[in-house]
Amino acid sequence: MLKKLRLFAALVAFCAVPAHAELVIDVQGIAQPTPVAVVPFGWEGRTAEMPTDVAEIIEADLLRSGRFEPIGEDKMLQKPTDGADVDFQDWSFVGVEAVVVGKVIQTGENAYTLQFQLFDVFGRRQLVGYRMPASRGTMRGAAHRAADMIYEKLTGIKGVFGTRVAYVTAKQQGQGRLYSLVVSDYDGFNEHVIMESQDPIMSPAWSPDSRQLAYVSFEDDKSSIFVQTLRSGNRFRVSAKPGINGAPSFSPDGRKLVVTLGGVDGNLDIHVLDINSRRTTRLTTHRAIDTEGTWSPDGRWIYFTSDRSGGPQVYRVPATGGTPERVTFEGSYNARPRLSPDGTKLATVFNDRGNFRIAVMDLERKDVLVLSGGRQDESPSFAPNSDILIYATRQGRNGVLESVSADGLIRQKMRSSAGGDVREPVWSPFPRF
């Protein structure tokens, strides 16, 4: 039963309309997505229309989550913009379980108040109501934040609509290629190119406060690791040792990076780099390839890829040093480990009968679930709520981004207007307000 539905999920994933009813599971098993209504928001301002259609953004977020099915405006018997006017009998008749109403009020030339209320139709009560300031520039973000609060109230899972994604694109440019490091909202809007180069850019990694990105750049035909502050665009070269400088990943406290250094002799090992002092501590000394280190969320372990057993498998070593121990045993190829922020799951690039796919292992039960269906899927990265992963897959000759729920049932293609070959998506931590 589950298998059949997974197949169906995979098929639906390639349709234009995201998220379909049959795919969502509840505690018992398979269920319908929850029907909800997001009533068009009211507008009290000096122009004919509000600067951003807030209801449309909230509705798109809920739809894209795969867990909700917002009803069309034509099915609504009333369109209140204030909670006091909600008629529960009407909404009960329409068959929705929750109703969102709200409005945008202009309070100055570029100052607005966004307010919304979420109601439980059967319980006939307000689940959450919130009012927040916004400008034209922050209105989209405020709408995502409202959607996050609604999502969390309805599912018990923190919403990730207010988060961002960083990724690398490569495009043909004249005789060469142009590589770009891009940051956008999770839904692909607000794309910003933060770095461009004719030499490869690799391995972006978010700082825990989501204000900086570490990455590898091959400018001058050698690899270096940079840390760049997003707001200012300032960057520091934090590692440019002889040989390989690669695979940076921040420690949970943001003060260190785990990196891969190769040295003159090209023996890739895991090192910890203190960002302020630039001092490095070597964690592994094996002559095999040791790379792709990543911290466990509690800061105690560093998980990494090593081919010391022959093919690449995931190992872990205490972050303060010690003897590495092997973590993955299922399959001939497990690389690029990433832990879910709740520390319960490990995502890898996994060789699934000759195809490279994204797999997730439950660290307690040890069972492995293959989540993707491509031939060349790579770079899994967990959303900060641990419930969704983003990764790169192939579409023709180009890479595109997809996201999948950690249970494998809900899959989305991500929009990118940047074009070209899109790769190495990394999901930001939760924003700090």
Added chain:
Amino acid sequence: MSYFKLFSILALSFLLAGCPGTPPMPDPEPTDTTYGGDAGASTSGTGSDPYGGGQMMDDPFAGNEVENVIYFEFDSSEVRAQDQDIVAGHAAMLNSNPNLRVRLEGHADERGSREYNIGLGERRSQAVRQMLMIQGVSASQIATVSFGEERPVAFGSSESDYSQNRRVEFVYPN
């Protein structure tokens, strides 16, 4: 090694000694555009021949260039038997020109994880570096870099594309 090949390498070394940093060129001497013939570049002269009744001459060194790329089997960093002459050619050139520097650029095919592929590319460039050093080349003349799967020359996803991308390039920086 054939005499032609050896001569080609020596002539090349001579040229390179004069201008370190120049990438190896196939022609040992400057060629006259009318009478010369470059193995790699095809000159098309369909207009009237100003010298009348002339004839193009073959490049005697055609096919004896020092190759600048060698290829590897899947999941292997072993230099293939047929490529060992190429490495030896570069070793001879570097040995007779102590000021010459080479950058060995290792590459992998696109399969699997990107940073792990950086490791595979580096393993290949290191295998070539070791071979050069065994043949007397000084470590200070050699730099290695791995681009993993980031700089493919073939963009498809067939075995033929992959085999063109699993490579080490000898680059003589300017």
